[in-house]
Amino acid sequence: MASSEEDGTVEEKENNNKKRTKGTVATAWLTFYNIAMTAGWLVLAIAMMRFYIQKGTHKGLYRSIARTLKFFQTFALLEVGHCAVGIVRTSVIVTGVQVCSRIFMVWFVTNSIRQIQNEESVLLFLVVWTMTEITRYSYYTFNLLHLLPYFIKWARYNLFIILYPLGVVGELLTIYAALPFVRRSGMYSMRLPNKYNVSFDYYYCLIIIMLSYIPLFPQLYFHMLRQRRRMLHGEVIVEKDD
C-alpha cells in the first residue's frame, strides 16, 4: 500500500516535471518567435517609411518590401501549429482563417499580379497589417516576460476595432482590382478539354473568396471583441471548442 502510494507520488512528480519542462521549452520558443516576428514587422515598418520619405510615393513600395513581407507572413503559419499542439490557448480555426487569408493575399494575389502592386489598397492593407502585428507580437512578448506595459495591452485590444475593418477594405479592394487581369490572363485556371477532365476558374474562385469575407470576417471580429472584454474588463467568457 505504502509502496503504491510512493509510486503514485513518484509518477505525479515525473508528470509535473515533464509538464514544467514542456512549459519552459514552449515559453522559450514562443518568446523567441514573438521577438523575431516583432523585429520582422518593425523592419517592414522602417523600410516602408524610408521608401516613402526617399521616393515621395508608394509606387514601387510593394516590390521593395516583397521579400521580407513574404518571409514573415509565411512564417506566421507556425501560429496554426502553436494552437494545434496546444502551446497557445487559441482556436485553430480562428487562427487558420486569419493566417491563410493573409498568405493567400500575399502569394496568390499581390505577388502574382504585378499590375496591382501599386494600388492604394495594397498600401492600405500593408500599413494596417504592420501596425497590427507590431502591437500584437510585442504584446505577446512582453506578456510572456511578465513585463507588459498597460498601453501595449490597451493598443492590442483597441486598435483592431478600426484596423480590422480597414484591413478588410484594403484586401477586398485589392482582390477587386485583380479581377480584370485574372480574367484576361486566365492565370491559375484550367479550361476544358484537358487530360484531367477538370475545369477551374481562378476568376470565380476570387469572387467566392471575396464573398466568403461576409460570413467569416464578423466571426473573427466578434472573437476579438470577446477577447477585448475578457482582457480589458475581466469578463469570463466561455468559448465553444473547435
Ligand SMILES: CCCCCCCCCCCCC[C@@H](O)CC(=O)SCCNC(=O)CCNC(=O)[C@H](O)C(C)(C)COP(=O)(O)OP(=O)(O)OC[C@H]1O[C@@H](n2cnc3c(N)ncnc32)[C@H](O)[C@@H]1OP(=O)(O)O
Ligand atoms: C485559402 C484562402 C482563404 C480565404 C479565406 C477568406 C477569409 C476571409 C475572412 C478573413 C478576414 C481577415 C482579414 C485580415 O487579414 C485583416 C487584418 O488582419 S487587418 C489588421 C487588423 N487585424 C487584427 O487586429 C487581427 C486580429 N486577429 C488576431 O489577433 C488573430 O489573428 C487572432 C487569431 C484572431 C487572435 O486571436 P487570439 O484568440 O489568439 O487572441 P489573443 O491575442 O487574445 O490570444 C489568446 C491567448 O493566446 C495567447 N497567444 C496567442 N498567440 C500567442 C503567441 N504567439 N505567443 C504567446 N501567446 C500567444 C495569448 O497570450 C492569449 O493567452 P491568455 O488567454 O492565456 O492570455
